[in-house]
Every structure is written in C-alpha cells, then in structure tokens.
Amino acid sequence: MKKLINNVDDVVRDELEGIQLAHPHDVKVSLDPYYIYRADAPVQGKVAIVSGGGSGHEPMHGGFVGMGMLDAACPGEVFTSPTPDQMLEATKAVSSGAGVLHIVKNYTGDVLNFEMAADMARDEGIEVESVVIDDDVAVQDSLYTAGRRGVGATVLAEKICGAAAEEGRPLSEVADLCRKVNDNARSMGMALTSCTVPAAGKPTFELGEDEMEIGIGIHGEPGRERMKVKSAAEVVEILAGAILDDGVIGSGDNVLAFVNSMGGTPLIELYIVYRDLHRFLEGRGVTITRNLIGPYITSLEMQGVSITLLKLDDELTRLWDAPVKTPGMRWGA
Amino acid sequence: MKKLINNVDDVVRDELEGIQLAHPHDVKVSLDPYYIYRADAPVQGKVAIVSGGGSGHEPMHGGFVGMGMLDAACPGEVFTSPTPDQMLEATKAVSSGAGVLHIVKNYTGDVLNFEMAADMARDEGIEVESVVIDDDVAVQDSLYTAGRRGVGATVLAEKICGAAAEEGRPLSEVADLCRKVNDNARSMGMALTSCTVPAAGKPTFELGEDEMEIGIGIHGEPGRERMKVKSAAEVVEILAGAILDDGVIGSGDNVLAFVNSMGGTPLIELYIVYRDLHRFLEGRGVTITRNLIGPYITSLEMQGVSITLLKLDDELTRLWDAPVKTPGMRWGA
Numbered sequence: 001m002k003k004l005i006n007n008v009d010d011v012v013r014d015e016l017e018g019i020q021l022a023h024p025h026d027v028k029v030s031l032d033p034y035y036i037y038r039a040d041a042p043v044q045g046k047v048a049i050v051s052g053g054g055s056g057h058e059p060m061h062g063g064f065v066g067m068g069m070l071d072a073a074c075p076g077e078v079f080t081s082p083t084p085d086q087m088l089e090a091t092k093a094v095s096s097g098a099g100v101l102h103i104v105k106n107y108t109g110d111v112l113n114f115e116m117a118a119d120m121a122r123d124e125g126i127e128v129e130s131v132v133i134d135d136d137v138a139v140q141d142s143l144y145t146a147g148r149r150g151v152g153a154t155v156l157a158e159k160i161c162g163a164a165a166e167e168g169r170p171l172s173e174v175a176d177l178c179r180k181v182n183d184n185a186r187s188m189g190m191a192l193t194s195c196t197v198p199a200a201g202k203p204t205f206e207l208g209e210d211e212m213e214i215g216i217g218i219h220g221e222p223g224r225e226r227m228k229v230k231s232a233a234e235v236v237e238i239l240a241g242a243i244l245d246d247g248v249i250g251s252g253d254n255v256l257a258f259v260n261s262m263g264g265t266p267l268i269e270l271y272i273v274y275r276d277l278h279r280f281l282e283g284r285g286v287t288i289t290r291n292l293i294g295p296y297i298t299s300l301e302m303q304g305v306s307i308t309l310l311k312l313d314d315e316l317t318r319l320w321d322a323p324v325k326t327p328g329m330r331w332g333a
Numbered sequence: 334m335k336k337l338i339n340n341v342d343d344v345v346r347d348e349l350e351g352i353q354l355a356h357p358h359d360v361k362v363s364l365d366p367y368y369i370y371r372a373d374a375p376v377q378g379k380v381a382i383v384s385g386g387g388s389g390h391e392p393m394h395g396g397f398v399g400m401g402m403l404d405a406a407c408p409g410e411v412f413t414s415p416t417p418d419q420m421l422e423a424t425k426a427v428s429s430g431a432g433v434l435h436i437v438k439n440y441t442g443d444v445l446n447f448e449m450a451a452d453m454a455r456d457e458g459i460e461v462e463s464v465v466i467d468d469d470v471a472v473q474d475s476l477y478t479a480g481r482r483g484v485g486a487t488v489l490a491e492k493i494c495g496a497a498a499e500e501g502r503p504l505s506e507v508a509d510l511c512r513k514v515n516d517n518a519r520s521m522g523m524a525l526t527s528c529t530v531p532a533a534g535k536p537t538f539e540l541g542e543d544e545m546e547i548g549i550g551i552h553g554e555p556g557r558e559r560m561k562v563k564s565a566a567e568v569v570e571i572l573a574g575a576i577l578d579d580g581v582i583g584s585g586d587n588v589l590a591f592v593n594s595m596g597g598t599p600l601i602e603l604y605i606v607y608r609d610l611h612r613f614l615e616g617r618g619v620t621i622t623r624n625l626i627g628p629y630i631t632s633l634e635m636q637g638v639s640i641t642l643l644k645l646d647d648e649l650t651r652l653w654d655a656p657v658k659t660p661g662m663r664w665g666a
Contacts, residue, residue, distance in 0.1 A: 018604030271351030
C-alpha cells in the first residue's frame, strides 16, 4: 500500500486537523467526537443541515460545510459509518431552534445511526427531519444497503437544500426539497481500478488488467457486471442508458449533468466523458442546462467515473445557482 | 492501459470539445489550431495573458481561462509542447492593443515555441512580454529542460498576474509581477506511481511496490532520488526542507502554501500533507497565511504530491484574494 499518510489509525484525525488548519475562518473541527461545522454556527433563524458518512469520499461531506450548503458533517473512519454520538453532538452544535435536516446516504449503518441520533436530538427538544438518498440505479440491495445506494445525488441535494435553508425556508420545505432532488436524480458509476482502505492495506477488490466494473458502489461494492474495458463513449452509453431506462428522466427534460471522478481519474478524462454524455443525451432528447465536473464524491484513489442526472425545474435551477462558499464547492461568494 | 478515452489520437480534441460544451458562457474553444480563450475576449484596454503547454496537466492551463486569470491557453498533445502557430493565433485572438504577457513554463519546447510566437506577434504589431517560470528546486537541468523546471508557481503567477491585468495595470507591471512571483516561489514534487501517456500505452517509468521518487517532474522526468515509501510527515520534511534550503523563504516569512495532487492522489491525503506542512513550517518560523489544496497542475493519473511555497507581501496577498472566475479556480464571482 502506497499512501501519503502517517499511522493507519490516525488518517481521519490527521485529515481533520489539516482541514481545520487550512480553513480556520470557514469551519471548525471537533476532534471528540469528530465533526466539522460552520465557524458561524448556529446561524440564527436558519434550518441547519447535517450530513455525514464514512471518510474516503472527500470532499464529501466535510468539504461541503459552509455558507449555502451544510452546517455540519460527521466523518466516520474510512468507509465506516459515523456514530450516533457524533451525529447528535453535531446536530446540537448547529441547531439554532429552527430545526435540523439530516441528509443520509442509504447505507444500513448510516441510516440506523442517523435514526438513533435523530431520536436522541428530539429527546433534547430539537426538531429533526431525515431524508434518505438512494439514487444509484446499478443494483437493488447491495453489500451495505437495503434498496438502492445513495451516491451523487447527495452532493446535489446538499447544495440545493443548503441554498433553500439560507433563504430562511422552514424545515418541512427544506426536507421536501431534499426528497424532490432524490426523486428526480439518478446515478450510476464504474471503476477501472480498485481502492485500498488504509486499515485493510490491500485493494478492496481485484480487477484484471483489461477489465472494468460497471455499477460499482463507492466502497467498492459489486456492481452489475465486469467486462472488458470499453471506450469513453461506450461507458457513457451504458451508464447514462441505465439512468434513462430507470424512467424518471427522458426526452424533453432539462437536466443537471454531474460527471464525477471516483478519486483517481484525472480531469482530462472527465471532460471526454462529459463530451460523450452531452452527445448521448442530445440524441435522446435530453438537454443539459447545468453541469458539475470533478471529484466530489470519491472512493479514495479509485479510478473511474460516475454520472448523476438531476431533472431540473426553475426552482431547482435557481437554488443550484445560488452562492455557495465551502472548501469543496464555491461560487458567487 | 485503462483510461476513459476514445481514440488515442483524439484525446485532446475530445477534451476540448468537452470543455466547450461544459462552459459555453465562459470560454470559447478553437479547434484549428487548438486554443481556449475567454468568451468575452478581447477585453478592451486590458493586458491579455496567454499561457500553454502540453496537455495532461489539467486543469492547467485551459481550466484557468476566464475573468481574473488567463485570456487564452494553448494545449499541446499530451506532454508535448504546443506549436508557435497555436500561440500566435491565441495571442491575436485576445489582444486588445494593451499588450500580451506570455507565461511560459521552463521546458525547452515551450520556451522555443513561445519565443517564435512572440516574434511573429511583434511582427504583426502586438506588444508581447514573456516570463519563464522555473521554480522547481529538485534538479538543475532535466530531461526536457535547461535550468530548473517550471511547475506549481505557474498556477500562482497566472492567478496573481490575472488579477493585476483586471485592475488595468500596464504590460510592464504585469510582467514584473510575474517575475516577482517566480523569484519568490519554490516547489518540489514526488510520485508514488507513474502515469501513462495515452499514445505510449505503457507507464512512463517503473516504480517498485514500496518505492517513491522524490523530485519528480510533471512529465515523469527523473527526480533527485528513489527511496522506500515514507510517512507523509517525512515526505513533507524532504520536500519543504529542500524548498527552504534553497534560501529564498525562511524564518519570519508569510507564505502561500500550495499542496497539489499529481492527479491520482485523493483529497484526504492532501489534507494530511497540509497538516504536516503546517507543522513543519511552524517549526521553521514560516507562517502560512494563504493556501491552495487540490489537483491544479497534474501529471495525468500519477499519484503523488507537490508543494509550492510563495513568499507573500501585501500586494501579492491582495491580488491572490481578488475575484476569479474560471472552470478550474473560482471565488468571489
């Protein structure tokens, strides 16, 4: 295993210390338990948004803490759910009395722990709503998931709900918006290489020199199929084809197209994938009106790409365009 | 070779088409010859800034075209210098009559071709100044370079000079500022893995399972030394130690610390490196007052990191903080 780390057991702590040192004006870091929160939290009168999950998917979620996006994020160990205690403390730290939305990716550990944390927070008088994201069309049920996995739509939901919360909208509306994003977004990913969890010290799975895996999960969970490596255009057809086949997005729709690196795929390849995605969607009558291209929800150093499409209307477009100022996503501020 | 591409010969063209489709309001792309330029070019009364170099280092340089940074960028084939013709056409496309600054990384092909392009532009009545960036302390002379290689300082020079040009400062001042950045910036990088140039189809170099290369160039040029993989803190001590040993930056200085991914290293490792860099510099009396962390000058999918330190004064800090709106770097706009 070759990684730029110190002790295997200190990876998350060292990273959190780095985030704190790098962005002292924007975020604060709690090291006991681990969570990252807005430096100006709690923001009076604003619904607070909390997310979290295993580490190894950076910049998600800690990099999305800041104005216009998350109020707090709870990182677990690499590919391991954070604990209810982390989620409770983060919720309390950012709650201003206007309610807290938990955005939860659909992995069994995350869902259970966020449920416990929400119950505990309610016991302390904090109003909490939870929305589970499950946008991955690759497989029904997976290694760590009942139902569909939650992937790229999480990034989009955090941005859009963050903008709505900044506008002062009430908890029920921000939660409804989160469900709307989840209902209108679909994703699928693929891998050219595996990744290595530091504590494991060896690749999560093995792929042949000429193989790729279609429908991979962000922890290396098995996908739909292994096959010989194909061209970018063919990969796009498989991923985006599966998304459109799911039936939510089709001809006549405007979409946000999110082309995401799994961590180790460079930007030059992402733009080629974007080019091919644009062509493919044009041929199917789908118009890209917004896009996001880069590493936003990653799987350590895995090489590969995921595509997320979100059907847009005027409301979602306006909230997407609203200013955001976080270490991992920033515009208009 | 596993890459998300179509034909090996079409990598750069496909990428440029992707950039054009993704950012139609911000940049325009010429496909004959290849260059990327601001959609609003030429900007009347403003010094224009043109850079370029081989592809494979994205987002540099094409991702830095836009308000507050470059007016145009010329991409060559992967790890291959662009031609004088590209540079001339880009220069003409963005020249408003206020003069053009060429920012050139110190690689023999880039330097020669930019010199020819500058001469041809002058023949057409365009005032051109050129500044060569050579900030890499790793080696004196290299595979493609006489003298020191130009690396991370290029990103910082493009941002800072771009801000000065937006302020309406004259060509001589913008060029002086570029020399000032180069004089006050030093870099060194390392690799955990090689990269594969698409046209070559095999790794540029071989590294053992437990080896790293210190002082690597951004095209995989040999560095100072191969050694067993060390911890992040030890790697930082080697890289930042070499930078400080060069004598330009030392105790009492304020610096911008730029921790750059070579392409395949994920953000979680960059923040660990940043943590260790902050500690190392603190111990040496150097204060980080600004930072940049992410993949900005890459070597395809190479895993590794480079560190660039730029000694800051009030002027450089103010220009660094100025708004920028490009596909690859954006804040305040």
